[in-house]
Amino acid sequence: MVGVALDLARLTTAVTAREAGLVACRRCTRVWPMGTGTCARCGSRLVSRDPRSLSRVWAWWLAGILAYIPANLWPMLRTRTLWQEQSNTIIGGALELWRYGNPGVGLIILVASVGIPIAKFFAIAYLALSARRGARASPGARMRIYEVVEYIGRWSMIDVFVVAILASLVQLNVVARIDPGPASLAFALSVIFTMLSAQAFDPRMIWDGIEAEAKSRPGPRSA
Numbered sequence: 001m002v003g004v005a006l007d008l009a010r011l012t013t014a015v016t017a018r019e020a021g022l023v024a025c026r027r028c029t030r031v032w033p034m035g036t037g038t039c040a041r042c043g044s045r046l047v048s049r050d051p052r053s054l055s056r057v058w059a060w061w062l063a064g065i066l067a068y069i070p071a072n073l074w075p076m077l078r079t080r081t082l083w084q085e086q087s088n089t090i091i092g093g094a095l096e097l098w099r100y101g102n103p104g105v106g107l108i109i110l111v112a113s114v115g116i117p118i119a120k121f122f123a124i125a126y127l128a129l130s131a132r133r134g135a136r137a138s139p140g141a142r143m144r145i146y147e148v149v150e151y152i153g154r155w156s157m158i159d160v161f162v163v164a165i166l167a168s169l170v171q172l173n174v175v176a177r178i179d180p181g182p183a184s185l186a187f188a189l190s191v192i193f194t195m196l197s198a199q200a201f202d203p204r205m206i207w208d209g210i211e212a213e214a215k216s217r218p219g220p221r222s223a
Helices: 002-012 053-073 090-099 103-133 139-155 158-169 182-200 205-216
Strands: 022-024 031-033 077-081 085-088 176-180
Touching: 053 090, 053 103, 053 182, 085 090, 090 103, 103 139, 103 182, 103 205, 139 182, 139 205
Parallel strands: none
Antiparallel strands: 022 031, 077 085, 077 176
């Protein structure tokens, strides 16, 4: 009976693609035998684990940080009227919207342009560090963090979108004019760089620690 139980345990044990001698294309998800150099479907290079993945993650992450700093210091919006010319940063523009009766829009811009980008920087750094050094959080929790980072990346351009809408609507050259400031370009670059950083991260590395730990455990002893 013990032997039958051990055989059933082996059958129900999950086997990874790498253990089965397979490698999946990250672009089209087609599975190929280990050792295949190029995907015949889409032409992508096939690697089980890219050793340069974390280096690219940190490179794009640092570029995003460097672009995000001037995005918050430089003016995001320039308003010209007959009487004055005013420039607002991201935070200043959100506070102005709050002051003039649009707290909802101001809060959305503040969260999307300050809260979410900073949270993404911390999340990507945490995932990269945990993939290299390990973490107390379970792989499932870290995978959910990665999925959230991937999902919110597409909504990170709200501030630039609002500026573009305002600039296109308010173009009364005689009375008033709204133009995007240099911070809009810096913010857009920061969003792009952080998206590239998240895409460079290989989520399979989250589970590699579990595989190594499972292999290091002693197997069950037969009676």
